[in-house]
Amino acid sequence: MEELQRILPRAPGVGEVFQLLRAEPRTRAQLVAITGQARSTIAARLDSLSEVGLIGQIGERSSAMGRPAASFYFRPDAGAVLAVDIGASHVRVGLTDLSVRILTESQVALNVEEGPEVVLARVIEIGHELLATAGIPASHLKGVGVGVPGPVTHSSGRPSSPPIMPGWDGYDIVGALQTAFGVPIYVDNDANIMAIGEHAMAWKDVPDLVFVKFATGVGMGIILDGQIRRGAQGSSGDIGHIRVPGGPPNPCHCGGTGCLEAVIGVPALLEQLTAAGRTASSGADIVSLVRSGDKAAMQVMRDAGRTAGEVLAGVVSLLNPSVIAVGGILAQAHEQLIAGIRESVYAKSLPLATHDLRINASIAGPRAGIIGASTLVCDQVLSPAAIEAMVDGTDAREGE
Amino acid sequence: MEELQRILPRAPGVGEVFQLLRAEPRTRAQLVAITGQARSTIAARLDSLSEVGLIGQIGERSSAMGRPAASFYFRPDAGAVLAVDIGASHVRVGLTDLSVRILTESQVALNVEEGPEVVLARVIEIGHELLATAGIPASHLKGVGVGVPGPVTHSSGRPSSPPIMPGWDGYDIVGALQTAFGVPIYVDNDANIMAIGEHAMAWKDVPDLVFVKFATGVGMGIILDGQIRRGAQGSSGDIGHIRVPGGPPNPCHCGGTGCLEAVIGVPALLEQLTAAGRTASSGADIVSLVRSGDKAAMQVMRDAGRTAGEVLAGVVSLLNPSVIAVGGILAQAHEQLIAGIRESVYAKSLPLATHDLRINASIAGPRAGIIGASTLVCDQVLSPAAIEAMVDGTDAREGE
Numbered sequence: 001m002e003e004l005q006r007i008l009p010r011a012p013g014v015g016e017v018f019q020l021l022r023a024e025p026r027t028r029a030q031l032v033a034i035t036g037q038a039r040s041t042i043a044a045r046l047d048s049l050s051e052v053g054l055i056g057q058i059g060e061r062s063s064a065m066g067r068p069a070a071s072f073y074f075r076p077d078a079g080a081v082l083a084v085d086i087g088a089s090h091v092r093v094g095l096t097d098l099s100v101r102i103l104t105e106s107q108v109a110l111n112v113e114e115g116p117e118v119v120l121a122r123v124i125e126i127g128h129e130l131l132a133t134a135g136i137p138a139s140h141l142k143g144v145g146v147g148v149p150g151p152v153t154h155s156s157g158r159p160s161s162p163p164i165m166p167g168w169d170g171y172d173i174v175g176a177l178q179t180a181f182g183v184p185i186y187v188d189n190d191a192n193i194m195a196i197g198e199h200a201m202a203w204k205d206v207p208d209l210v211f212v213k214f215a216t217g218v219g220m221g222i223i224l225d226g227q228i229r230r231g232a233q234g235s236s237g238d239i240g241h242i243r244v245p246g247g248p249p250n251p252c253h254c255g256g257t258g259c260l261e262a263v264i265g266v267p268a269l270l271e272q273l274t275a276a277g278r279t280a281s282s283g284a285d286i287v288s289l290v291r292s293g294d295k296a297a298m299q300v301m302r303d304a305g306r307t308a309g310e311v312l313a314g315v316v317s318l319l320n321p322s323v324i325a326v327g328g329i330l331a332q333a334h335e336q337l338i339a340g341i342r343e344s345v346y347a348k349s350l351p352l353a354t355h356d357l358r359i360n361a362s363i364a365g366p367r368a369g370i371i372g373a374s375t376l377v378c379d380q381v382l383s384p385a386a387i388e389a390m391v392d393g394t395d396a397r398e399g400e
Numbered sequence: 401m402e403e404l405q406r407i408l409p410r411a412p413g414v415g416e417v418f419q420l421l422r423a424e425p426r427t428r429a430q431l432v433a434i435t436g437q438a439r440s441t442i443a444a445r446l447d448s449l450s451e452v453g454l455i456g457q458i459g460e461r462s463s464a465m466g467r468p469a470a471s472f473y474f475r476p477d478a479g480a481v482l483a484v485d486i487g488a489s490h491v492r493v494g495l496t497d498l499s500v501r502i503l504t505e506s507q508v509a510l511n512v513e514e515g516p517e518v519v520l521a522r523v524i525e526i527g528h529e530l531l532a533t534a535g536i537p538a539s540h541l542k543g544v545g546v547g548v549p550g551p552v553t554h555s556s557g558r559p560s561s562p563p564i565m566p567g568w569d570g571y572d573i574v575g576a577l578q579t580a581f582g583v584p585i586y587v588d589n590d591a592n593i594m595a596i597g598e599h600a601m602a603w604k605d606v607p608d609l610v611f612v613k614f615a616t617g618v619g620m621g622i623i624l625d626g627q628i629r630r631g632a633q634g635s636s637g638d639i640g641h642i643r644v645p646g647g648p649p650n651p652c653h654c655g656g657t658g659c660l661e662a663v664i665g666v667p668a669l670l671e672q673l674t675a676a677g678r679t680a681s682s683g684a685d686i687v688s689l690v691r692s693g694d695k696a697a698m699q700v701m702r703d704a705g706r707t708a709g710e711v712l713a714g715v716v717s718l719l720n721p722s723v724i725a726v727g728g729i730l731a732q733a734h735e736q737l738i739a740g741i742r743e744s745v746y747a748k749s750l751p752l753a754t755h756d757l758r759i760n761a762s763i764a765g766p767r768a769g770i771i772g773a774s775t776l777v778c779d780q781v782l783s784p785a786a787i788e789a790m791v792d793g794t795d796a797r798e799g800e
Binding site for chain 1: 749
């Protein structure tokens with residue numbers, strides 16, 4: 001039957017009618033014309049969607065003489081989403097509506113090495129604070145999206161041997177947050193959610209984009225033919241542990257040597273700066289030094305870009321993306337970083353692959369993660385199937 | 401409207417009814433039950449499909465007393481496809497039916513450096529010979545699929561600065577073959593069509609697979625979430641020009657140094673064997689030496705595998721495939737090659753990515769290319785949209 005479902009189109013259900021309104025407001029007559037369905041069928045679907053609060057109505061209901069001219073529209077305030085971006089040394093949490101508009105957000109310094117209990121307790125606390133700030137009851141929450149800085153088994157949402165997240169291996173993040181919030185929880189690698197956020201915000205019409213996160217770790221989210229591609233277990237985009245061609249054999253915490261992350265992750269750059277007599281102890285310090293015009297820091301950043309470019313040239317040969325979006329804390333000093341990347345990539349890739357390639361700083365910037373996490377949740381909880389289940393649930397309760 | 405077409409399912413048309421029969425034979429009653437359409441609608445669609453010869457009928461048409469019990473089935477002999485695999489030093493052409501069954505095939509030694517006029521003239525000649533051998537009129541041909549050993553701009557089917565195909569840059573392969581055969585022509589990179597062939601033949605249920613071709617050039621076809629991913633211009637999978645981490649700085653014909661192809665392509669391996677006092681002048685010679693148990697050749701092949709594994713470890717980190725299928729002429733000596741690849745990949749990739757990874761010799765083997773080229777054509781000429789156009793074309797002619 002699954003095969004048949006792939007082959008056979010179905011008549012548009014309430015889920016599809018909702019997608020039409022999610023795209024733009026429409027009148028009953030327009031919906032009848034677009035779907036080819038009976039006026040009574042459309043009316044019943046609109047009733048169901050109104051009942052669960054997902055749509056509203058604007059314009060006159062009807063006038064004594066004329067025809068009804070009401071337009072129906074998607075109500076993004078029908079629910080809220082918590083979007084959580086857990087980094088190596090910070091947590092950013094956003095509360096959004098169902099159109100991924102950020103209502104309120106909060107960022108705190110927090111070391112992921114504190115372990116899942118401490119970090120997730122703080123996330124839950126911040127989540128409730130944000131709901132209170134926005135005056136939104138917890139019952140209004142539709143889902144929580146979470147990005148973490150390590151590989152995640154996609155089917156379970158559990159981190160899998162994440163090198164910079166001691167104590168998190170196999171931890172049941174979904175279970176912990178579900179207990180706290182009672183809604184669907186979606187966990188993904190942070191570079192994946194950043195790629196989703198960058199794509200949704202700035203490059204919707206570009207099918208092939210990669211997002212590189214430069215921070216304590218180095219990671220990548222891959223969008224091909226318009227969709228995030230996670231690979232067989234969900235660990236795709238793990239460029240931090242690709243060996244740099246011609247790079248130094250720095251020992252890496254993964255057990256290997258010469259990994260990109262061991263050469264240009266924040267700790268490696270801090271070592272280089274210390275050796276050059278500079279005082280810096282975080283990615284933000286590096287960014288400040290570069291921005292202040294410190295020559296050594298600028299050189300370190302440019303070299304990091306060149307080194308990253310060695311690996312990214314391989315990514316360009318392999319995936320032929322249209323856009324490389326550069327994000328993460330180090331992208332806040334993106335001029336040197338991107339100049340270095342461009343230098344290597346354009347020198348080492350074949351003409352066809354770089355013909356229309358853009359290498360740009362992330363447009364979503366530090367919010368790429370929470371925008372992506374919210375997008376991930378909204379696309380799930382507003383999918384045609386989810387809408388149909390939601391409406392059926394209401395019907396079922398009515399039948400009791 | 402395009403957006404609406406994405407959102408809205410349509411009622412099953414003649415194209416979808418055909419897909420149901422392409423999957424397996426079904427009775428009229430089954431089609432009515434599955435599609436939910438009127439018996440008369442289904443009868444009209446079956447008539448259209450019979451008229452263009454795409455389906456046949458088995459079982460009694462009706463019996464005096466009982467109900468009609470006829471089953472309708474897809475007729476793969478309703479058309480034929482030419483599948484062309486152009487390598488650096490050979491051309492293989494297959495004639496298949498519409499279910500990708502090879503009816504007859506031919507392989508000839510031919511150097512791609514002879515240029516497009518010479519090579520395509522030979523392809524056209526072989527194509528007509530195969531049609532004659534199989535007793536199939538040229539009018540029966542539905543399409544031609546072609547793989548070439550270099551990057552192809554997907555939208556035009558033209559090679560784009562292909563390093564090992566002098567004279568082919570920008571050549572209108574589609575135009576040349578269309579003039580000769582008068583049917584749709586599909587051109588793709590050879591590693592892409594091999595990946596499609598390997599996937600269709602042996603790994604249909606595996607969503608994430610990469611196919612590596614080891615020959616004069618080294619290339620890769622990437623299947624993620626069940627589909628070939630060609631990238632923005634169609635040049636994805638170009639691993640031959642990724643620099644080998646820790647590899648020698650061999651000059652490459654692309655202008656770079658240390659490219660995988662410059663280190664383990666057939667010419668590089670021949671140099672190594674010559675230096676070791678062996679006589680070999682082709683990939684087939686290398687394979688013979690390895691098979692004969694020649695120690696130096698076995699060592700060269702094992703080292704080539706290790707070197708390829710350095711780059712493939714990066715591919716595994718980046719794409720997290722379930723299967724790496726190893727093909728191309730050198731895969732005919734796959735034991736040493738694959739042992740070397742495994743050695744590097746398992747040593748250098750993170751646990752999650754290699755957890756369920758299989759590294760295997762291609763199951764489609766030397767036929768991967770023509771099976772893939774035929775699959776590419778069949779999926780296009782038998783798509784729901786193509787079937788609808790075909791049936792409409794008949795209707796239009798009838799109306800004249």
